[in-house]
Amino acid sequence: xxxxxxxxxxxxxxxxxxxxxxxxxxxxxxxxxxxxxxxxxxxxxxxxxxxxxxxxxxxxxxxxxxxxxxxxxxxxxxxxxxxxxxxxxxxxxxxxxxxxxxxxxxxxxxxxxxxxxxxxxxxxxxxxxxxxxxxxxxxxxxxxxxxxxxxxxxxxxxxxxxxxxxxxxxxxxxxxxxxxxxxxxxxxxxxxxxxxxxxxxxxxxxxxxxxxxxxxxxxxxxxxxxxxxxxxxxxxxxxxxxxxxxxx
Amino acid sequence: xxxxxxxxxxxxxxxxxxxxxxxxxxxxxxxxxxxxxxxxxxxxxxxxxxxxxxxxxxxxxxxxxxxxxxxxxxxxxxxxxxxxxxxxxxxxxxxxxxxxxxxxxxxxxxxxxxxxxxxxxxxxxxxxxxxxxxxxxxxxxxxxxxxxxxxxxxxxxxxxxxxxxxxxxxxxxxxxxxxxxxxxxxxxxxxxxxxxxxxxxxxxxxxxxxxxxxxxxxxxxxxxxxxxxxxxxxxxxxxxxxxxxxxxxxxxxxxxxxxxxxxxxxxxxxxxxx
Amino acid sequence: xxxxxxxxxxxxxxxxxxxxxxxxxxxxxxxxxxxxxxxxxxxxxxxxxxxxxxxxxxxxxxxxxxxxxxxxxxxxxxxxxxxxxxxxxxxxxxxxxxxxxxxxxxxxxxxxxxxxxxxxxxxxxxxxxxxxxxxxxxxxxxxxxxxxxxxxxxxxxxxxxxxxxxxxxxxxxxxxxxxxxxxxxxxxxxxxxxxxxxxxxxxxxxxxxxxxxxxxxxxxxxxxxxxxxxxxxxxxxxxxxxxxxxxxxxxxxxxxxxxxxxxxxxxxxxxxxxxxxxxxxxxxxxxxxxxx
Numbered sequence: 001x002x003x004x005x006x007x008x009x010x011x012x013x014x015x016x017x018x019x020x021x022x023x024x025x026x027x028x029x030x031x032x033x034x035x036x037x038x039x040x041x042x043x044x045x046x047x048x049x050x051x052x053x054x055x056x057x058x059x060x061x062x063x064x065x066x067x068x069x070x071x072x073x074x075x076x077x078x079x080x081x082x083x084x085x086x087x088x089x090x091x092x093x094x095x096x097x098x099x100x101x102x103x104x105x106x107x108x109x110x111x112x113x114x115x116x117x118x119x120x121x122x123x124x125x126x127x128x129x130x131x132x133x134x135x136x137x138x139x140x141x142x143x144x145x146x147x148x149x150x151x152x153x154x155x156x157x158x159x160x161x162x163x164x165x166x167x168x169x170x171x172x173x174x175x176x177x178x179x180x181x182x183x184x185x186x187x188x189x190x191x192x193x194x195x196x197x198x199x200x201x202x203x204x205x206x207x208x209x210x211x212x213x214x215x216x217x218x219x220x221x222x223x224x225x226x227x228x229x230x231x232x233x234x235x236x237x238x239x240x241x242x243x244x245x246x247x248x
Numbered sequence: 249x250x251x252x253x254x255x256x257x258x259x260x261x262x263x264x265x266x267x268x269x270x271x272x273x274x275x276x277x278x279x280x281x282x283x284x285x286x287x288x289x290x291x292x293x294x295x296x297x298x299x300x301x302x303x304x305x306x307x308x309x310x311x312x313x314x315x316x317x318x319x320x321x322x323x324x325x326x327x328x329x330x331x332x333x334x335x336x337x338x339x340x341x342x343x344x345x346x347x348x349x350x351x352x353x354x355x356x357x358x359x360x361x362x363x364x365x366x367x368x369x370x371x372x373x374x375x376x377x378x379x380x381x382x383x384x385x386x387x388x389x390x391x392x393x394x395x396x397x398x399x400x401x402x403x404x405x406x407x408x409x410x411x412x413x414x415x416x417x418x419x420x421x422x423x424x425x426x427x428x429x430x431x432x433x434x435x436x437x438x439x440x441x442x443x444x445x446x447x448x449x450x451x452x453x454x455x456x457x458x459x460x461x462x463x464x465x466x467x468x469x470x471x472x473x474x475x476x477x478x479x480x481x482x483x484x485x486x487x488x489x490x491x492x493x494x495x496x497x498x499x500x501x502x503x504x505x506x507x508x509x510x511x512x513x514x515x516x517x518x519x520x521x522x
Numbered sequence: 523x524x525x526x527x528x529x530x531x532x533x534x535x536x537x538x539x540x541x542x543x544x545x546x547x548x549x550x551x552x553x554x555x556x557x558x559x560x561x562x563x564x565x566x567x568x569x570x571x572x573x574x575x576x577x578x579x580x581x582x583x584x585x586x587x588x589x590x591x592x593x594x595x596x597x598x599x600x601x602x603x604x605x606x607x608x609x610x611x612x613x614x615x616x617x618x619x620x621x622x623x624x625x626x627x628x629x630x631x632x633x634x635x636x637x638x639x640x641x642x643x644x645x646x647x648x649x650x651x652x653x654x655x656x657x658x659x660x661x662x663x664x665x666x667x668x669x670x671x672x673x674x675x676x677x678x679x680x681x682x683x684x685x686x687x688x689x690x691x692x693x694x695x696x697x698x699x700x701x702x703x704x705x706x707x708x709x710x711x712x713x714x715x716x717x718x719x720x721x722x723x724x725x726x727x728x729x730x731x732x733x734x735x736x737x738x739x740x741x742x743x744x745x746x747x748x749x750x751x752x753x754x755x756x757x758x759x760x761x762x763x764x765x766x767x768x769x770x771x772x773x774x775x776x777x778x779x780x781x782x783x784x785x786x787x788x789x790x791x792x793x794x795x796x797x798x799x800x801x802x803x804x805x806x807x808x809x810x811x812x813x814x
Contacts, residue, residue: 052719076723076724079719079720086716091717092714092732092735092736094736095735098261103721103731106721107723108722110724115726115727118265121255125251125255128254140258156717160721163722279630283630290627296680296685297680297685300676300679303679304679307678307679327563333560337560338557338560338561338564374791376794377790379755379758381670381761382758382787382790385771385772386775387578389581390578390580391570391577395564395565396565396574466668468668469668472674472761473761482671486674487674489678498667501667502663502666502667505666
């Protein structure tokens with residue numbers, strides 16, 4: 001079984017350590033929730049795994065690949081294997097849903113034709129299949145901006161699946177959604193975790209949601225791991241400490 | 249579901265490209281055809297072009313290598329620069345002053361008669377349709393060579409544009425302040441002075457500053473037709489093929505324009521910011 | 523409101539008013555000094571201005587056509603007819619067509635180059651900072667030098683004719699649009715670019731999908747504005763031999779073919795105004811389609 005190993009990872013912004021010496025090992029196929037207050041370093045951690053942000057110190061390894069020293073083509077290959085979805089969905093609002101999903105394939109097999117908006121039949125079929133899984137294939141030719149927030153986030157998940165990822169990183173995926181849509185998105189993420197065996201690492205602000213959906217929770221405070229275990233092990237005291245409830 | 253089922257379910261997606269987005273194809277085709285037409289129309293020949301650029305090599309060299317730098321006539325260059333600045337300044341000030349009444353008369357907030365507005369607006373369109381260099385040429389005919397013709401050219405060309413911008417600013421002014429004065433029985437003049445002017449004055453000033461900035465660019469070329477300023481120095485040197493001195497003047501112009509850009513941006517922020 | 527706060531309020535108001543008055547005063551002084559200095563540099567003396575005005579009046583009345591309402595629609599042999607005034611119309615139309623094509627071609631070429639370079643010249647999209655610096659500074663140079671100066675240079679190198687004018691306008695257009703485009707890129711939202719990057723897309727797909735769809739309406743609108751400017755510019759490039767109707771205008775003004783001056787200027791105005799209107803209509807539609 002492959003695993004993601006993070007060793008002594010640090011990130012400094014000016015003089016503040018956003019992430020301050022994190023050590024974790026994550027096995028393939030699990031659904032991991034990263035919890036903590038805003039500013040605890042959750043987002044920075046996720047962005048470093050995808051290498052959108054470069055760490056100041058430490059290493060990230062996946063299987064035998066040393067992720068933190070990848071460059072150029074190898075880096076782009078890694079990014080396509082570890083898909084990411086965002087709080088604001090980050091879809092191209094002016095383009096149709098189908099193209100938004102097709103864009104996920106650019107990291108795997110890129111051709112100059114793609115730049116003219118031309119994609120192969122196989123890619124289109126696979127994009128439609130991915131949309132179909134989330135009941136969105138009817139909307140394939142609509143502009144992304146006409147969709148609701150929940151639908152947009154599920155399009156983003158379909159785009160992520162186009163990358164054939166091994167890991168899905170979700171940075172506060174439900175923070176901009178109402179409860180009903182949030183549930184739908186979380187259900188869909190669990191679905192791809194269970195059915196496709198994709199490791200899901202998910203930043204969550206809500207402890208309730210994290211407990212309900214995740215196999216394992218990692219609690220961050222001030223850039224350090226303060227909790228690592230199954231949802232059952234998370235006591236009231238630790239969660240108070242995580243969210244700094246006493247000081248509020 | 250098989251692949252076939254999916255293609256049948258979404259027929260539109262699997263149409264050939266020209267059926268899916270015909271306009272893109274047509275537009276690209278027109279562009280390509282137009283480019284081919286232009287090559288033919290202008291007798292574009294690449295060998296001629298290459299020859300021409302070959303001829304430019306010594307020019308490019310002399311632009312960078314300045315041999316007799318110390319013997320250049322810096323005095324005339326300095327006077328030329330000053331003249332250009334002065335022309336831009338006077339032209340802008342004069343145009344700004346005349347544009348206040350003209351702009352207000354072209355605004356529906358001030359003049360109810362649509363015929364008057366129509367006439368003034370067409371008159372302004374007419375002025376704007378003529379490039380500043382054409383105005384300069386005409387004034388050189390009437391007033392002779394020299395910077396005075398340049399000032400007048402800037403004045404006329406700017407009046408066309410500034411008046412239009414001023415009238416748009418007046419059109420966009422807030423009605424409440426004007427109505428307040430009208431309802432309290434103010435005269436028309438008082439309404440304009442206290443209801444409209446305080447609103448539009450900062451915009452007017454900021455636009456005039458912007459025009460001073462752009463005029464310091466356009467004043468540079470007026471010398472080409474003999475209307476004074478640094479352009480005269482520049483075009484004379486280009487005609488005599490003193491490319492090194494010409495390039496030096498171009499650099500000076502760029503520096504001058506950059507400095508004015510900075511100053512005017514700072515001032516504009518001051519006025520709009522308040 | 524108590525009396526004390528009302529007084530404070532008044533004080534504050536007075537202070538602001540005084541500050542404003544001071545500013546206006548300061549501004550007025552600067553303008554007056556500027557006018558005095560500039561007048562001494564430019565040598566504006568009122569006698570020259572006054573002597574020139576009647577001459578300007580004479581000149582204008584000379585260039586205006588002597589139209590005769592009786593013979594307005596008679597043939598070009600008869601003085602006072604429209605066709606006498608416009609006896610050279612076929613030539614003007616040919617030259618205006620050339621002028622139009624120069625502007626259009628330079629706009630197409632210039633905006634294409636500007637688009638390609640703008641990605642390198644925007645701080646947030648440039649692949650490396652040296653390239654950014656180099657491209658940005660070159661664009662600023664080409665933007666700073668007026669097209670007619672380039673035209674003089676190219677007329678010298680390539681000979682008299684529209685090609686020199688087209689190249690000159692293309693260079694200037696590349697510079698000014700390139701700078702504007704890269705500023706649009708810099709003000710764009712980086713979320714979609716980030717999504718492209720996170721999915722392993724390379725720089726080209728990041729630009730094409732992450733940035734271009736977002737900024738395209740803006741870029742087209744700027745290119746159309748530039749086309750309007752280029753139409754004006756191409757009417758004067760002929761003054762230095764770089765093609766278009768300007769060459770003919772320069773000739774008739776200098777040789778005092780009076781009525782032809784007004785004939786050409788009127789045609790230029792009609793062309794410029796109608797293209798402005800058309801382009802304005804297009805720009806409005808693009809912005810409206812964008813807001814759908």
